[in-house]
Amino acid sequence: MFDVNGMELALLGRTLMKLGEAAIPTEGIGVYGTSEQSVIIVAADIKAHPGTPIKDIAARTxxxxxxxxxxxxxxxxxxxxxxxxxxxxxxxxxxxxxGRVSTRVAKVRAADIDPILTAALEDPTQLNEVKDALRLLATHLNPSALTRIDT
Structure with missing residues (x-):
């Protein structure tokens, strides 16, 4: 086991972001000039700060x-x-x-992450252990966690 420093945390975050993007279904959504990553970051900011103007989202992101x-x-x-x-x-x-979940959002939320995680793991038998760790992280480091730090 090793101590996680800022760089390793950033690399882990990038890896998790790329895995998440790969797990999101893309059929039928067209081609856009914005990356999946930037859309996800903006969506997380809106979730953490509902009722916010675009100018404030831009400042925070x-x-x-x-x-x-x-x-x-x-x-x-x-x-x-x-x-x-x-x-x-x-x-x-x-x-x-x-206020309500659209068909597209429901499809994204229902996307199975197991195939992506299994493919990414050196040892696929560790899938459940990794998913447990992700659940723990998601519980403690959800998007509202960013509102508690000075960025």
């Missing part, structure tokens, strides 16, 4: 406002988010997770 707008458009098309005018400033639009 470090993405240009145009990229956030493109990601939000993809998420809206998939039925993952909804938007409404800000009642205090009608020029701004507030973004929040959708």
């Amino acid at each position: 470090g993405f240009p406002q145009s990229k956030v707008s493109a990601c939000v458009a993809r998420l809206r098309e998939a039925g993952a988010v909804e938007s409404e005018p800000d009642p205090t400033d009608r020029r701004r639009t507030l973004i929040r997770p959708a």
Whole structure:
């Protein structure tokens, strides 16, 4: 066993992101100028900060406002988010997770990660151990964890 440092944590995060992207079904969603990774990051930010304007999402993610707008458009098309005018400033639009789960979102959430994880593991018999570790991480390090640190 080894101690995990910042670099190893970043590499693990990148590996997990790539595995997650590979597990998400892509049939029927078309070709977009935004990457899956940036859409996932924006979706996580919206989940952690519901009712937030695009400008604030851009500030938190470090993405240009145009990229956030493109990601939000993809998420809206998939039925993952909804938007409404800000009642205090009608020029701004507030973004929040959708009130109901769309067919596309349900398909993404139901995607089986076992084939991707099994293919990635040197020892496929460790699948359940790895899934248990992922459940533990997801419990303690969900998107709202980012709201508790100074980034």
